[in-house]
Amino acid sequence: MSAPLTKAVREAKPEARGADFMRVVGFGREALFSIGALLVSAILVQTIYATVIRPRAAAILAEPAVPQEQLRPGQPITHNLRSVFIILKDYEQETALILATWALCLIGYQAGAVARNRRLLEKDYIELGEGHVVLPDDARAYGRPIESLPREEQEMLLPRALMVALNRFGATRSVQDAAEAVRAECENELDRLDAQLSMVRFTAWAIPAVGFVGTVRGIGRALQEAQGALHGDISGVTLGLGITFNATLTALVCCILVMFFLHQLQQAQDRLVLDARMYIDRRLIRNMRVH
Numbered sequence: 001m002s003a004p005l006t007k008a009v010r011e012a013k014p015e016a017r018g019a020d021f022m023r024v025v026g027f028g029r030e031a032l033f034s035i036g037a038l039l040v041s042a043i044l045v046q047t048i049y050a051t052v053i054r055p056r057a058a059a060i061l062a063e064p065a066v067p068q069e070q071l072r073p074g075q076p077i078t079h080n081l082r083s084v085f086i087i088l089k090d091y092e093q094e095t096a097l098i099l100a101t102w103a104l105c106l107i108g109y110q111a112g113a114v115a116r117n118r119r120l121l122e123k124d125y126i127e128l129g130e131g132h133v134v135l136p137d138d139a140r141a142y143g144r145p146i147e148s149l150p151r152e153e154q155e156m157l158l159p160r161a162l163m164v165a166l167n168r169f170g171a172t173r174s175v176q177d178a179a180e181a182v183r184a185e186c187e188n189e190l191d192r193l194d195a196q197l198s199m200v201r202f203t204a205w206a207i208p209a210v211g212f213v214g215t216v217r218g219i220g221r222a223l224q225e226a227q228g229a230l231h232g233d234i235s236g237v238t239l240g241l242g243i244t245f246n247a248t249l250t251a252l253v254c255c256i257l258v259m260f261f262l263h264q265l266q267q268a269q270d271r272l273v274l275d276a277r278m279y280i281d282r283r284l285i286r287n288m289r290v291h
Contacts, residue, residue, distance in 0.1 A: 030109070034199060037105035038098075045098045049088075057089035090243055092214030093250040096207050100254035103203040107261045110196060114268045120158045121275055126284050133289040139170030158276045161185045165284055175288045182285070186277045193269045200262055207255045214247020 060083050087093070125146055128134070134142060143166040146159050153159060164185045169178040 030196070033109055034106060037109070038102050041101035041105060042098050045094060045101060049094050053085050053088050056085040057083070060086060087246045088250060090214060090247060092210050092217070092243075092247040095210045096247075096251045096254045099203045099207050099210065100258055103200050103207075103258045104261060106200050106203075107258075107265050110193075111265055111268065114265070114272050117156050117158065117272055118275070120153070120156055121279055123158075124283075125159060125162055126287075128283070128287055132287065134166075134169070134284065134287050135289060136170050136173040139166040142166055143170075157186075157189050157273065158279065161189075161276060161280055162284065165280055169288055173290055175285065175290065178288060179281070179285050182277060182280050186273050190270070190273055193273075194266075197262065197266070200258070204255060204258050204262065207258065208251050211247045211251020211255075214251070215244045217243060217247075219244055 088097070126134075126142055143163055146154065146163055146166075149159060154163075161182050165178045165182045168181040169175065172178070
């Protein structure tokens with residue numbers, strides 16, 4: 001770190017250093033959760049595959065769906081290829097399920113943050129009696145209770161936006177500037193929340209891509225067995241096409257599930273920011289007076 005930058009960090013206000021530290025801690029916590037969720041998802045899905053799905057699929061493929069004595073001469077042995085264990089047995093489906101589980105964990109983490117922020121809307125941070133107003137000289141006094149909150153709560157949307165409004169009102173003595181500061185803070189929060197969902201969007205794109213990989217592999221396997229199909233044995237072609245359709249089906253179902261919960265989360269985030277802005281407008285901005 002250069003000397004001027006080091007000096008600037010030392011001379012920074014304690015409040016600014018604390019806010020920057022909390023942002024770094026929050027980012028590190030999210031990164032650790034993301035990595036941990038990916039590892040847990042991979043271990044959980046792999047365990048289910050190793051203990052349940054692949055053994056059951058192998059047992060189904062090893063036994064004919066029709067008893068041997070009931071088969072006509074020359075009739076191939078058929079299997080229950082529509083079983084869920086057969087549909088999920090390949091590596092592409094396993095990868096799609098790992099990615100979907102990981103994405104749902106990330107969505108759940110962000111949904112928990114939204115729920116914690118929404119609970120703050122029930123608190124009365126600005127206690128104003130009937131007929132009381134907030135003057136520019138009073139902004140500092142109304143901000144002290146918020147400054148005394150735990151650092152983690154101060155960094156949440158509602159207390160942070162309230163402090164932005166009070167600080168701007170006290171500095172500029174303008175109600176319009178305070179309202180504009182709140183609007184800008186809410187827009188920044190929307191951008192931040194949107195950026196946090198980038199990894200979920202990546203998984204929503206990667207899951208169909210993994211399904212397409214299974215489609216290509218299945219078609220390739222079916223083409224390799226085309227020679228046997230010319231002699232009447234279509235079992236190899238059937239298994240190859242089964243990989244194709246099963247991988248596509250699993251990937252599409254996983255993608256639909258992830259996108260549904262992703263849009264539900266985005267809707268909850270938009271409502272949170274809108275409700276926080278209305279909270280500040282009704283309980284603070286409308287009570288601000290210059291004279």
